[in-house]
Amino acid sequence: MKESVVLVEGVKKVYGSGRKRVEALRGVDMEVKGGELVAIMGPSGAGKTTLLNIISGIEAPTKGKVTVRGIRVDSLNERERRLFRRVNIGYVFQNYNLIPSLNALENVLLPSLFSEEDLSERAMELLKMVGLQGRWDHLPGELSGGERQRVALARALLRNPPLILADEPTGNIDTTQAGKLMRILRRIAREGKAIIVATHDPVVASSCHRVLRLRDGKMGGRM
Amino acid sequence: MSFSMPQTSSGRPVTPLRYAFRSLHYRKGGLLRALASLSLLLIYLTVLGGVVEGVDREITELSEAGEAPSKDLLDFRDTMGSWYTFTFVLYSLLMLFLALTYFSMVAVARGEESHLLKSLGFSRWEVDTLFLLEALLLTCLTAVISLAVAIVFTPIFPRIFQPFGIQFRATFQPLTFLQLTLVLVVTASAGAVLGGEISQRERRVAV
Numbered sequence: 001m002k003e004s005v006v007l008v009e010g011v012k013k014v015y016g017s018g019r020k021r022v023e024a025l026r027g028v029d030m031e032v033k034g035g036e037l038v039a040i041m042g043p044s045g046a047g048k049t050t051l052l053n054i055i056s057g058i059e060a061p062t063k064g065k066v067t068v069r070g071i072r073v074d075s076l077n078e079r080e081r082r083l084f085r086r087v088n089i090g091y092v093f094q095n096y097n098l099i100p101s102l103n104a105l106e107n108v109l110l111p112s113l114f115s116e117e118d119l120s121e122r123a124m125e126l127l128k129m130v131g132l133q134g135r136w137d138h139l140p141g142e143l144s145g146g147e148r149q150r151v152a153l154a155r156a157l158l159r160n161p162p163l164i165l166a167d168e169p170t171g172n173i174d175t176t177q178a179g180k181l182m183r184i185l186r187r188i189a190r191e192g193k194a195i196i197v198a199t200h201d202p203v204v205a206s207s208c209h210r211v212l213r214l215r216d217g218k219m220g221g222r223m
Numbered sequence: 224m225s226f227s228m229p230q231t232s233s234g235r236p237v238t239p240l241r242y243a244f245r246s247l248h249y250r251k252g253g254l255l256r257a258l259a260s261l262s263l264l265l266i267y268l269t270v271l272g273g274v275v276e277g278v279d280r281e282i283t284e285l286s287e288a289g290e291a292p293s294k295d296l297l298d299f300r301d302t303m304g305s306w307y308t309f310t311f312v313l314y315s316l317l318m319l320f321l322a323l324t325y326f327s328m329v330a331v332a333r334g335e336e337s338h339l340l341k342s343l344g345f346s347r348w349e350v351d352t353l354f355l356l357e358a359l360l361l362t363c364l365t366a367v368i369s370l371a372v373a374i375v376f377t378p379i380f381p382r383i384f385q386p387f388g389i390q391f392r393a394t395f396q397p398l399t400f401l402q403l404t405l406v407l408v409v410t411a412s413a414g415a416v417l418g419g420e421i422s423q424r425e426r427r428v429a430v
Contacts, residue, residue, distance in 0.1 A: 058342055079346070086344030097339040101249030102237065109237045111343050113353075118235050 002033040004067075005163055005194035006055055011064030011074075013050050013217075024050040026217040027064070032196055034162065037189040039205040040198045042214035048198035051214065052165045055196070056089045057081035069162055086111070090156030094168035096148040098140040098155075105136040108154045119158060126154035130184055146177025153184065164188065164195045170204050182207040243357040247364075275300065 013025040024047045032038050040048050053059040054066055057073045060081075066073040068088055076084055098107045108123040127133050130150035132143075140148055149169055156164055166185070170178035182204060189195050189209070197208060205211045213220040278300045282292045333354075340350045 056342070082341075082344050082346060085342070089344075091342050093339070095335075097335055099242075099246075099336060099339075101245040102242070106237045106241075106245070109235075110340075112235075113237055113239060113242060114345065114349050120236055 002035055004031055005034050005036075005069055006030070006032040006196070007065070007067040008051075008055065009065040009067075011051070011054060011061045011066060013047070013054060013059070014062045023217055025054070025061070028214070028217070028219050030212055030219060032163075032194045034192045034194050035189055036210060037185055037195045037197065037208045039208035039211045040196060040214050041200060041202070041205050041211055042198075043200055046214045047217045048214055049167055052091075052167050052196065052198055055163075056091060056165055057085050087159065088161050088163055090159070090161040090164040092149070092152050092156050092164065092166040092169045094171040096140070096145075096152045096172075098148055098151060100140050103137045103139055104132060104143065104151045107140065107151055108158055110155055111158045123154070123158060126157050127151070129157075130154050131180075144177070145173040146180060149173055149177070149181055150184070153181065157188070162193055164193055166195065166197045168199055169197060170199065170201060175203070178204060179207075239353055239356055242353055243360055246357050247360060 008028055008030045011025055011028045012023070015022045015024060028047075028051060030038075040051065042048050050059065054061050055068065055073070057076060058081075061074050064074065068084070071084060071088070073081065073084060099110065102110070104127060105120070105123055108126055109119060112119045124133065124136065127136050130153055132147060132150055132154070135143065135147065140151070143151065149172075153164075153166075153169075156166075164185075169185075170181060173181070178201075185195055185197065186207065197204065199205055278296065282296060282300060285292045337350055337354075340353070341347070
């Protein structure tokens, strides 16, 4: 039986107070196991990014439990969450978030910036895995949208985290590139990693193992 | 397809110092403009200060020798003195304004960069280190170039003022150091005045 990587129980997130109070999440429950590629689908403002931010420890939930590989993320302090994120989470953003002055290899190596560890060989292997081995010395501005997103994915994998969170990873790329990226994500999932993809694209969702629907801050069931 | 490992001098392709260097190199267009404008400003202030001090010295020397300085010389000193003070204050305010504008631009343009670094698990201290290192490098570079330009060009100005009968000795005087300090402090605290292109270029190219 596959090990549970992410367990979210009754998570609520409220921003502001009084008349400005906004309930972004209203009691979300979900579980993702190792080797699973799960899509969270929902319209803009449904709470997808908030949920990913809470799972990764970027934000703390107002109520509820978040457990990642047995670690209660919601009970960690800021410093512990930062260290937790460094080891356990690989994050892929919709708009790539590559550093424009660094080439592809250096961008992949960014998580090791303050580390004495030399991960160059692993970074090159990852670039090879995403099909960009010949373009390691190109700046982000010299790469297409799909290529940039694959560099971002390689960066997310550098420290070999057990959980990959992708927030609308295909939002800025064409369908061919999106298909290529999803094939890579499936391959990574086969190696045992848990992957959560937030998307509102049904085509992307259909290439995942499981789809969860998030609407108005609540899980609306499987699709 | 074969590929070769990149060869770098320090072994690790990315270090905080290299990150800062790359960041500066990437923005070299803005950097050159900033250096050029700061150097010109420094020369301008040095010359004005030098003229005022040169005239002052001449008046003092004449007084010590028991001779009365001419009315023209006294008028020249008064006019230049007040003009110099006004210009100095005006340029100080301008530089501070540019620094504030730069801060706002950088905050917008590099907000996503900062967010990314934090989401990768870097502490606030580590993120600040990167930006401060970049500012420090730029400040050192600006200081060295400004100083070099001032040293090279300042001796030219006595020749310009010779036809007017003013003995102007353009050495490095206290005022010059005051100006240098102003330039350095403002540049250091601003992280540098790089020009208005940064934010748009950053948005266009990557994040």
